[in-house]
Amino acid sequence: MGRDKPRRIIDTYVxxxxxxxxxxxxxxxxxxRCGLSKAGLLHHYPSRAALDAALLERLRSLVEEDVTVMREAPGGAVRYYLASSLDAESDLERIVVAATRLAQADHSPAGELLRWARDLWxxxxxxxxxxxxxxxxxLxxxxxxxxxxxxxTPNEQPFITADDIDSFTRVFETLQRSEGDGRQTLA
Amino acid sequence: MGRDKPRRIIDTYVxxxxxxxxxxxxxxxxxxRCGLSKAGLLHHYPSRAALDAALLERLRSLVEEDVTVMREAPGGAVRYYLASSLDAESDLERIVVAATRLAQADHSPAGELLRWARDLWxxxxxxxxxxxxxxxxxLxxxxxxxxxxxxxTPNEQPFITADDIDSFTRVFETLQRSEGDGRQTLA
DNA sequence: GTCTATAAACCGATAGAC
DNA sequence: GTCTATCGGTTTATAGAC
Known part of the structure; x- marks a missing residue:
């Protein structure tokens, strides 16, 4: 415990x-926040760019893991994806948000990776x-x-609830069935 | 032309x-970008906070204007809202994105205003x-x-197209009708 | 590996001339 | 209204001691 310092640094950065x-x-x-000096941290990641790269690499591996879980999710991929999006505290969701921040700061590798993840999902x-x-x-x-x-914000009541997710999931299931029946609700 | 300098400054900031x-x-x-020196700009907006406040005030007025247009939109509010979201070049959409950047940079008034706008829509x-x-x-x-x-990115083909917006709008219209008929697809 | 000290660049903001 | 010059503070990164 407490031995994987690089990991702790990235988590703190996120x-x-x-x-x-x-x-x-x-x-x-x-x-x-890691109880280190600036130079102490720069020993592990020698630049800000290195920090960004490590964050993105961790995102990449989390996404690959998530896609396999999503594919086998008991309630189906739709329910899994929607429910995951609501869980703002998960490691994956937080690091996706972090990468979005970087992408918006003109950091193009972050944008590329986010589009790659989107395509997988x-x-x-x-x-x-x-x-x-x-x-x-x-999506x-x-x-x-x-x-x-x-x-x-934490203090306001959430705009979207778990019940909403449940309803939306059922709508999508209905839409899928009606497509299969040849009743073209879409397209 | 070229006389409303404060306006040009905010546009450039956005x-x-x-x-x-x-x-x-x-x-x-x-x-x-405005062809001014730092001090020249600070004559119009004496601090960064003033610049942020002016941006948010402009957002507030654009949203109020947009809500009235949306309410009377010929194709319905649903189509209008979805189509607006796709038009990334509109003044409103760009300033919403700008405010989102500020909100994500811990600027709480921006977050408050965005939630206020969301509630109006x-x-x-x-x-x-x-x-x-x-x-x-x-929403x-x-x-x-x-x-x-x-x-x-500008060079990749868009993930969502105007045709998609059209399809989604029709789905929502169908869902609304089926609700009216008592066929509970939702809830 | 971790520290203090510091360099070099940059940012927001002010002073004061024009 | 716009400028140059500058102050004080911050940020990334390096140098060198322990």
Whole structure:
């Protein structure tokens, strides 16, 4: 315990990015939260770019892991994706938000990786739903959930609830069935 | 022409926030793009906080204007909201993105204003759809569209197209009708 | 590996001339 | 209104001791 320092540094960097934004997420702030000096941290990651790269590498591995779980999810990929988007405290969701912050700060590798992740999730949804348009619909809803979770505050009552997710999931299931029946609700 | 300098400054600030992020959107960078020195800009807006406040005030007035247009939109509020979300080049959409950047940089007034705007749009949707759950569904889809437009690059083919928006709008219209008929697809 | 000290660049803001 | 010059503070990164 407490031995994997690089890991702890990245986690702290993610937390700072998510909770306080790119401006506050300085090397010194990360170091202080880890009980280190600036130079002490720079020994592990010799530059800010190295810190960013490590964060993205961790995101990459978490996404690959998540996609396999999503593919086998008992309640189906749709429910899994929507519910995941609502869980703002999960490691994956937090690091996705952190990467979004970096992407918005003109950090193009972060944007590329986020689009790569989106395509993976999209492929799983197309696979299970059998309809690209419906898959995009689900993806939009999930990412809308992430956005609203992101701009919400802890003290206000949540705009989207777990019950909502349940309802939306059932709607998508209904839409999928009606597609299969030849009743073209979509397209 | 060229006489409303404060307006030009805010527009430039918005562009920098959207295209390059909070870190690059410095007072000096805004000033340079306006052909001004730092002190020259600070004559119009005496601090960065004043610049932020002016941006938010402009957002507030654009939202109020947009809500009235949305309420009377010929194709309905749903189509209007979804289509607006896809138009990343509109003044409103760009300033919303800019405010999101500020909110994510721990600027709480920006977050408050964004939630206020969300509630206004939400009210119009509830009004027209007669179903809060369906209204939230539309809102999520629209904000998902904004997110994907945001992380996309000019050179890649767009993930969501105008045709998609058209399909989603029709799905929502179908869902609304089936609700009216008592066929509970939702809830 | 971790520290103190410091360099070099940059940012927000002010002073004062024009 | 706009400028140059500058102050005080911050940020990334390096040098060198322990």
């Amino acid at each position: 937390n700072l990015l998510v909770d306080s934004g790119v401006r506050q997420a300085t090397i010194e702030a990360v170091a202080r 999209y492929d799983v949804l197309v696979e299970q739903l059998g309809d690209p348009l419906l898959a995009r619909f689900v 939009l809803a999930g990412d809308g959930v992430s956005y609203h979770t992101d701009i919400s | 562009n920098l926030l959207v295209d390059s992020g909070v870190r690059q959107a410095t007072i000096e960078a805004v000033a340079r 939400y009210d119009v949707l509830v009004e027209q759809l007669g179903d809060p759950l369906l209204a939230r569904f539309v 999520l889809a629209g904000d998902g569209v904004s997110y994907h437009t945001d992380i996309s």
